Amino acid sequence: MPTATQLDHKAYIPIAHPGDDVKALFKQYGAVRLHDFKFDTASFDKFVSGFNETTLTDYSGGYLGKTGRPKTSTNTFEASNVPPNFYFPPHNDLSYFYEQGRMPGIILFCCLTPALKGGYTPLFNAHHAFKLLPDDIVKRIKGRKLSYVWTIPREGIAGRMKVLPTSWKSFFGTDDPDEVAKLVQDLKFSRHEYLYLGGEGVSKDEPSHLRLYMDGPMVTQHPTSGKDIIFINLGQSPEARKHFAKHYASDEAYQSVIEGSREFLTLDAPYVEWADTHEPIEADVMEAIISAYERSRLDWGWSQPSESIIFDNFLFAHGRDTFEGPRSVITSFGNIGDHKMPGPDCVAFTTTSTAA
Numbered sequence: 133m134p135t136a137t138q139l140d141h142k143a144y145i146p147i148a149h150p151g152d153d154v155k156a157l158f159k160q161y162g163a164v165r166l167h168d169f170k171f172d173t174a175s176f177d178k179f180v181s182g183f184n185e186t187t188l189t190d191y192s193g194g195y196l197g198k199t200g201r202p203k204t205s206t207n208t209f210e211a212s213n214v215p216p217n218f219y220f221p222p223h224n225d226l227s228y229f230y231e232q233g234r235m236p237g238i239i240l241f242c243c244l245t246p247a248l249k250g251g252y253t254p255l256f257n258a259h260h261a262f263k264l265l266p267d268d269i270v271k272r273i274k275g276r277k278l279s280y281v282w283t284i285p286r287e288g289i290a291g292r293m294k295v296l297p298t299s300w301k302s303f304f305g306t307d308d309p310d311e312v313a314k315l316v317q318d319l320k321f322s323r324h325e326y327l328y329l330g331g332e333g334v335s336k337d338e339p340s341h342l343r344l345y346m347d348g349p350m351v352t353q354h355p356t357s358g359k360d361i362i363f364i365n366l367g368q369s370p371e372a373r374k375h376f377a378k379h380y381a382s383d384e385a386y387q388s389v390i391e392g393s394r395e396f397l398t399l400d401a402p403y404v405e406w407a408d409t410h411e412p413i414e415a416d417v418m419e420a421i422i423s424a425y426e427r428s429r430l431d432w433g434w435s436q437p438s439e440s441i442i443f444d445n446f447l448f449a450h451g452r453d454t455f456e457g458p459r460s461v462i463t464s465f466g467n468i469g470d471h472k473m474p475g476p477d478c479v480a481f482t483t484t485s486t487a488a
């Protein structure tokens with residue numbers, strides 16, 4: 133039974149078996165689990181290339197600079213490999229690039245090796261979460277843009293977040309400021325600035341850090357249905373990490389999460405700020421959003437070898453539970469009809485849960 137702080141995943145995510153019309157179920161629910169397909173990397177790759185109308189195959193070369201996720205086949209990538217004791221908060225993959233039209237509409241995951249304990253990939257219904265926001269919060273945030281702020285040092289730091297940049301070089305494949313500036317422009321970041329803080333081997337006459345800004349909406353409308361969805365990406369948010377780590381991890385893991393956040397946020401810059409004022413997002417706004425997401429959580433779990441899930445990257449934010457033991461999940465990103473599904477009749481837009 134779902135608790136008072138989560139939704140009943142069975143009402144929102146159907147299970148398809150071989151022979152079922154997976155696309156029809158996806159259209160109706162916005163998410164579908166696949167059982168008994170007996171996927172390996174090659175057959176999952178074949179499945180996703182048939183399911184998507186377009187598949188994003190250049191993630192590692194064009195989305196997060198030069199070093200992105202390792203490819204596991206033509207159309208699949210290694211899923212996020214952040215450390216096992218991190219609870220990864222709700223986020224829509226690549227939502228930083230929404231305004232540049234580079235955010236995938238669909239995410240597909242296949243779990244090749246389930247963890248011994250935990251390691252789930254919870255979904256969070258972003259429309260349901262929006263509906264839970266108090267009216268006064270909605271008035272303050274709807275229509276406003278925020279900036280995602282990344283501060284990357286020139287010299288590498290010994291980060292544990294393997295998929296995240298630890299230096300200009302690991303991010304862009306060069307530490308030359310001019311080449312970096314061109315790549316920043318090519319990747320359409322909203323703006324960037326250099327910081328001159330000095331440091332080991334860096335004089336104060338040359339830039340020590342690069343700060344990147346990517347603007348996006350706090351709340352937006354689903355591309356097909358037009359319904360409101362919370363859109364802020366909480367993936368690296370210290371507030372969200374703190375909240376979810378407290379809920380799901382041991383004290384030791386929680387401390388590790390906080391240290392990990394410091395590694396990534398190498399300076400005191402906020403991870404997100406309002407784009408218009410450059411002020412931090414107010415604490416009560418962050419609390420309301422995190423709480424709304426928490427109450428819109430779908431805690432389904434990987435339950436059989438090679439289980440897969442397909443979901444709408446706009447309608448559902450996703451996270452990753454902490455885990456023990458080995459775990460292998462591969463992922464693919466695609467679009468169907470330029471985000472034209474699922475539509476207004478999608479169950480995930482309309483189902484009301486008694487537990488909500």
Ligand SMILES: [Fe+2]
Binds near residue numbers: 224225
């Ligand atoms: Fe993700």
